[in-house]
Amino acid sequence: MNDGTDGELPKLKDSIQDVVHKAFWDQAYETLTNPSAATQLPRIKRLYEDLHEAIKPLMPANHPILLVLTCPLSPTSFPLRSVITHLRELLVCLRSRCAPIRDAQIDFLIRNIDDLSSVASISDIARLVVDTVRSILEISELMKEDLSQFVVGSMSEKQLRAVLMAQAAKQEREVVFSLWRPERVQELWRHWLEERHPRDSTAANGSQERLWVHRLMQAVGMTVPVSCPLPTKPVPGDSRDDHESESPTHPINILPPPLFFVCPTLLYTQNYLQALVIAATLRSLVRLPPQQLHRPADADESDQESFASRIWTLLRAEIDEQSGSGDTKLVNLADEVVRVRRKFNTSADALGPDEESKLRAAVDRTLQPHDPVFALLQKRLLAAVAERLVRPVALSSPRSSTVQLPGRLQTGRERPGKRPRLELALDQDIVDGAGVQAETHREPPLVVKGFEDEVLVRAVGEVLSRLRSCVEWTEQVWPDLIKTGTLGSTA
Structure with a gap:
């Protein structure tokens, strides 16, 4: 009303x-x-x-x-x-x-x-x-x-993008500090880093500055969905006993406040990575011949689409929550495995009803996170992605940031000819931080053992690009916290 x-x-x-x-x-x-x-x-x-x-x-x-x-x-x-x-x-x-x-x-x-x-x-x-x-x-x-x-x-498009992203980074910090006290942000970040699994040896060769990336990959590799819940007590309060209000009894996978805004993307990539592992696991069940990996372009319509492509289409529909996916996913996946096993089996009677039942049971079993094959492939994928993320990626072109500010504005005055060219002296931190987001990444293909199919290689590249964007954005917004563990400024 x-x-x-x-x-x-x-x-x-x-x-x-x-x-x-x-x-x-x-x-x-x-x-x-x-x-x-x-x-x-x-x-x-x-x-x-x-x-x-x-x-x-x-x-x-x-x-x-x-x-x-x-x-x-x-x-x-x-x-x-x-x-x-x-x-x-x-x-x-x-x-x-x-x-x-x-x-x-x-x-x-x-x-x-x-x-x-x-x-x-x-x-x-x-x-x-x-x-x-x-x-x-x-x-x-x-x-x-x-x-x-x-x-x-x-401004050029690249300069404008850099300035806008720098402003967005500043506003993101302000919003986070309006929800959590700065000292609480530091505390939760430090506590989250300390939760890294002691047996995680993937960070041995990584930069000390980017150890947090390995902790991030550990989080997105868990079966518990990532989350970043809002504090349940008013920020201005002096009470320090809000640990209990933020820690439920069931298993949790809570991200620290600096990852609050990228949490939805990380949740999507978490599901994406699990779908990749499922696709690779199912592929290991069908025993495809080598030529299946690279079909000739003139193959007939029914054989044009590879097994991995069909499986990935089903899984991608589930990730994107497309209409018609969900309840029938397991049945559809099992049907694809049975269809391809029959097609490439040399013995006509090798896949009878009993064998088909066993194969469907195997599909069900291998989709469980604790299945040895699933766990092995997941470990390989997470380690490979983490190792790639800790290394900076090459850019497609050098960045240019030097420009001149005119001594006099000309707004409102009719001037013949071309309007004056403006060169803006951008802050170097803005250019080095926000400007890099405007460049095109040269991300080499990442081929992981068990994920060699061309469809899976492309899918790995896509999730790697999403994670790379999250990592670089977080490092741009929170450079002080990531490098030193403390906040240099709350402004």
């Missing part, structure tokens, strides 16, 4: 903000009208700090106007006159760097200062200072929007 209150809430919020802002500027005006310079100077200093914060992104690092706003005010009996001079200098600087569409607004403010009478009262000067500072703050925000639009419009 909607009684209109949803639409009233934003209006109420805006009204409150207007009241607070008006009170702020009224107080500033009241302070500046005080004849005492000692009373005026602290307020002027705070206004200068606000101006410095607002225009800093718009000016070169060592611009003189920034020094004016940060240096102590000169001792004088009438500081408001000095403030007027500084504000005019600031407006001139902004006009030299703003888009032409902002010229009229800044010219209006400059004229107001120039029209100020030399015998104006202190209240008139204070009002002009307050109004001008407020207008400069508003114009600076508009200039930032102009700059963002100009920069985005002039």
Whole structure:
């Protein structure tokens, strides 16, 4: 039931903000009208700090106007006159760097200062200072929007992708920290790493920095689905006994908070890996002749599709939860095994009813995670994928990140010819981190013993690509936690 209150809430919020802002500027005006310079100077200093914060992104690092706003005010009996001079200098600087569409607004403010009478009262000067500072703050925000639009419009697709991904990484950290305290994130990450199976020797040759990748592969190799449940207690609470609320009695496979956003992808890859092992296990039952692995292109329609392809189609439908899959999966898989065993059996009576029953039972048995064949093939696959993931992958092209920022924007002005070319000096961390996501990976085929069929090789490559994306994204968002085990910044 909607009684209109949803639409009233934003209006109420805006009204409150207007009241607070008006009170702020009224107080500033009241302070500046005080004849005492000692009373005026602290307020002027705070206004200068606000101006410095607002225009800093718009000016070169060592611009003189920034020094004016940060240096102590000169001792004088009438500081408001000095403030007027500084504000005019600031407006001139902004006009030299703003888009032409902002010229009229800044010219209006400059004229107001120039029209100020030399015998104006202190209240008139204070009002002009307050109004001008407020207008400069508003114009600076508009200039930032102009700059963002100009920069985005002039970026290459790769540069834009890098910036957007860097912003996404920052927002992801902020969301995680809004759900878990930073110290709790560190604690859960460390605890998760320490749960690595002591007999797991796959990390022996891996980078110490990427030992977490082997722990990740251990998690996706479990039969228990991966999950990352939200904390059940409010984050601001001081209670530290939330271990019990996050740890149910049944077997768990809980991922730490840094993997919260990639958890759905990891759950999909967990099912994908299990399906790959099932396909390889079933393939071991049918005893395909060598030529079955590579059929000639002119084979007849019924034989064109390989056994592995047909099995993988059934399993992939189950993974993707396509209509009609699920309850009939085991029967369909067993039917495929029986069909191919009959086709490639040299003896006509070798597969009677009893043998068929045994074969179907074998299918049922080998699909169990504790079956020796299943366990062996799964171990091979997980070890091979983990070993590949700890090694960086080659990229299809070198990254380029060097560019120039124009000294003056041209938004709103008609210009003949081509528009200026913008080169943006991207942060190197952004380019090295987010930029790599925009490149095309050269992932060599990964051929694992027992998974040599061409269909399975392609499927392994697909799941490897998904896992690679998860690993690289996590390392981009949480480089401090992964490298040192501690959070360098919660911002």
